[in-house]
Amino acid sequence: xSDTLDxxxxxxxxxxxxxxxxxxxxxxAAPDxxxxxxxEVxxxxxxxxxxxxxxxxCLLVQRGLSVVVLEAREQASEHSRAIGIxxxxxxxxxxxxxxxxxxxxxxxxxxxxxxCDGEVLGGLDISEAAGRYPxxxxxxxxDTERLLRERLTELCDGRDPVRRGARVVALSQREDIVQVRxxxxxxxxxxxxxxxDGARSxxxxxxGISWRAVGDAQPYLMGDFRSEQSGPARSGVRGSPMxxxxxxxxxxxxxxxxxxxxSFPLPGGWRRWVVLTGRLRPEATADELAAIxxxxxxxxxxxAAATAGNDDNHAHDSDHDNAQRTARSISAFAVRQHRxxxxxxxxxxxxxxxxxxxxxxxxQGMNLGWLDAAALAPALELGVRGGHALGSRALADxxxxxxxxxxxxxxxxxxxxxxxxxxxxxxxxxxNALVRLLARPPFRALLAQAFxxxxx
Numbered sequence: 001x002s003d004t005l006d007x008x009x010x011x012x013x014x015x016x017x018x019x020x021x022x023x024x025x026x027x028x029a030a031p032d033x034x035x036x037x038x039x040e041v042x043x044x045x046x047x048x049x050x051x052x053x054x055x056x057x058c059l060l061v062q063r064g065l066s067v068v069v070l071e072a073r074e075q076a077s078e079h080s081r082a083i084g085i086x087x088x089x090x091x092x093x094x095x096x097x098x099x100x101x102x103x104x105x106x107x108x109x110x111x112x113x114x115x116c117d118g119e120v121l122g123g124l125d126i127s128e129a130a131g132r133y134p135x136x137x138x139x140x141x142x143d144t145e146r147l148l149r150e151r152l153t154e155l156c157d158g159r160d161p162v163r164r165g166a167r168v169v170a171l172s173q174r175e176d177i178v179q180v181r182x183x184x185x186x187x188x189x190x191x192x193x194x195x196x197d198g199a200r201s202x203x204x205x206x207x208g209i210s211w212r213a214v215g216d217a218q219p220y221l222m223g224d225f226r227s228e229q230s231g232p233a234r235s236g237v238r239g240s241p242m243x244x245x246x247x248x249x250x251x252x253x254x255x256x257x258x259x260x261x262x263s264f265p266l267p268g269g270w271r272r273w274v275v276l277t278g279r280l281r282p283e284a285t286a287d288e289l290a291a292i293x294x295x296x297x298x299x300x301x302x303x304a305a306a307t308a309g310n311d312d313n314h315a316h317d318s319d320h321d322n323a324q325r326t327a328r329s330i331s332a333f334a335v336r337q338h339r340x341x342x343x344x345x346x347x348x349x350x351x352x353x354x355x356x357x358x359x360x361x362x363x364q365g366m367n368l369g370w371l372d373a374a375a376l377a378p379a380l381e382l383g384v385r386g387g388h389a390l391g392s393r394a395l396a397d398x399x400x401x402x403x404x405x406x407x408x409x410x411x412x413x414x415x416x417x418x419x420x421x422x423x424x425x426x427x428x429x430x431x432n433a434l435v436r437l438l439a440r441p442p443f444r445a446l447l448a449q450a451f452x453x454x455x456x
Contacts, residue, residue, distance in 0.1 A: 042066045043384045045180050045190035047203050049073075049162050051082065051141060052352035052369035053196030054148035057162075058096050059377035061155040065384055068188065069152075070166040070180070072197075076149075081141035083264065083272060084109075084363025086453045087133040092370045098147050099133075105147070106139030107267045112251040112451070114435045118298065121255070121432055122439020129448040135249075136363070136452060138266050144366075168197075171206040171348070175388060178347050192380050192391070193348045196369070199338065201354035209350070210341035214410050218417055219280040220361075223289050223330040225301045227271040242299055253420075255435065256296040257428060260420030262361070270328075273301065274361075276420055280334050286327035303327045335359045335417065337410050343372075343402055344395035347383075351376055356406035359413035361420065367453055368409050372402050405456045412450060 044060050046053045049071035060067045085093070085102060093099040114121040127134035153160050170181040171193065181187040195203025204211065227248070242252075247265075254261040259276030266272055275292045286303035293299055303326060338357040343350045352369025359365075379398045383391020423431050438447050449455065 040068075040188040041177075042068050042188065042190050043192065044068075044380055045070060045178065045188060045193045046196055047168050047180075047194065048196035048198060048352075048354070049076075049145075049164070050196065050198065050352070051144050051148060051366050052373060053194070054145060054152060054162075055092065055096070055370050056194060056196060056351065056373035056377060058148060058152050058155060059373055060380060061152065061161075062096065063377060063381045065381060067161055068190075069162040070168055070182070071162055071164050072167040074165050076145060077142060082144070082360070082363070082366040083138050083140055083266060084367070085137040085139055085144070086363065086367045087129065087131050087136070088453050088456060089367035089370050090133045090137060091131075092374050094132075095374070096148075096151055098151055101147055102139055102144065103133075103137060105143055105267065106137040107265045108135035108249055109138055109251050109265060110135045110249045111246065112253060114439065115252065115254045115297070116256060116428075116432055116435075121435045122444075124439060124444060124448055124451065126448055126452055128445045129452045129454055131452075131454070136251075138264055138272075140266065141366070143267075168202055168206075171203060173346050173348060191347065191384050194376070194380075195348065195350045195354040196352050197354055199336075199353040199357040201350065203348065204340055204350055204354055207345045207348055209345060211338050212341065214337040214339060215414055215417075217334045217336045218359075219277045219332065219334050220274055221277050221281055221284050221289050221292070221330075221332050222272060222274040223286055224266060224270045224272050224328050225286075225290070225303070226326040227265065227269050254297045255420060255423075255431060257422060257424050258296050259422045261293055261296050262420075276422075277332070280332050282332045284330060284332055286330050289330060290327070301327070333360075335361060337413065339403070339406055339410065343399040343406075347388075347391070349376055349380070349395055349398065351402070355402070356410065358406070358409050359417055362413050362416040362451065364409050364413060364453055368406065368456065371405065371453075371456055375402055409453075409456060 043065040044067050046057050046060075046067060046069045049069050053069055057067045057069050085106070090099050090102065093102055110126055112124040112126070114123070126136055149160075149162065152162070167183040168180055169183045172179050173193075176191075178190045178193040179187060180190060180193060193203070195201050197203055249265060251265075252261075252263040262274040264272045273289065273293055275289065275296070277292070281288070290301040290303040293301055336357055337359055340350055340355045343355045351372035353365060355372065356368065357365075358368060375398055379391070379394035382394045419431065419435070437443060
């Protein structure tokens with residue numbers, strides 16, 4: 001499961017150095033509104049209105065805490081970005097009464113199949129990971145965020161606590177309060193603050209928390225294509241992976257010599273395609289992505305309508321444009337993995353990509369952030385209601401437990417990427433043998449548990 005269009009970005013992209021200098025000037029020159037006696041005070045200030053920040057805000061409001069969500073972007077993203085919701089993520093949505101709505105809007109993926117040269121190496125039935133949700137749900141991030149925004153407004157009795165265009169330029173804390181300053185010079189005070197502002201987190205930077213890289217970056221190219229445009233396999237290959245009816249709810253992992261090709265069903269008759277590339281290709285088109293898929297797998301994708309308009313093949317276009325298109329959201333990205341040195345410092349906590357940037361290959365990043373949120377919400381409530389000492393212990397425990405989960409997830413993601421690297425000769429034979437072995441009992445059930453994030 002591929003997790004992203006812009007890996008690791010829960011909020012606005014990182015500003016260039018000039019913008020950072022402007023932030024510093026703003027923070028120095030602006031009046032300290034947060035020191036005023038009448039400055040607004042809330043229980044929790046959440047920085048970042050991506051799916052992780054929104055879900056945490058919902059959980060906090062549900063517990064009776066006052067919350068404000070600060071988002072630098074003026075508008076919500078309309079791209080599909082993260083698409084995979086694993087069973088533990090659905091369980092968290094169920095706490096908010098959103099699981100059924102998500103399932104109705106999405107496409108369930110019941111099975112994954114591994115292929116090479118048109119031959120099935122093995123299959124994985126997600127239902128073997130027993131639980132309430134025996135599938136991975138494919139739902140574009142824009143739809144997930146819409147559900148969360150609507151639920152948050154409902155929990156706030158019709159008031160929207162998300163403040164857009166609110167760029168944080170300074171953050172400081174005392175024993176009893178966190179002061180947050182915004183670029184416009186205004187600010188607020190909060191009993192606790194949370195950084196849910198993505199892999200380029202300003203909150204993490206202001207706290208001086210280390211950000212350690214894990215492994216090397218890998219370049220990928222991805223895009224969404226109409227599923228009915230998937231043609232037959234090339235001549236000489238045993239069969240077409242896309243021909244069978246069950247592929248409508250099946251993920252395809254083609255471990256080819258030149259690198260992995262992944263494909264996942266999406267709502268509305270679309271499929272996402274992701275390929276490992278030798279270099280980052282930011283200007284790649286739908287035609288180029290389709291050519292790579294065809295060259296490696298023999299599967300024919302129709303990209304004609306994507307290249308007919310004005311830049312329809314690039315990622316900055318809305319996915320809602322032109323229902324006649326056969327491709328959309330073409331994007332190149334480099335997969336990087338990082339971990340923060342800690343997930344809590346004083347009265348400030350990190351979660352999601354701000355705390356751990358995980359490869360989107362496997363679709364674990366957003367779900368890991370949601371599990372962070374499910375653990376962080378009760379810790380913050382304890383701090384607000386029980387006092388600083390109890391809150392400090394709760395946040396320290398949160399950091400330790402979720403840091404361990406992040407390390408396990410990074411290892412899983414590293415394995416996912418490693419299996420998809422180019423391979424030839426004896427290396428290819430060994431990889432195919434490993435995939436066949438893992439697709440058999442008793443390993444198959446264990447693999448289903450791992451790939452659906454059970455136990456995290």
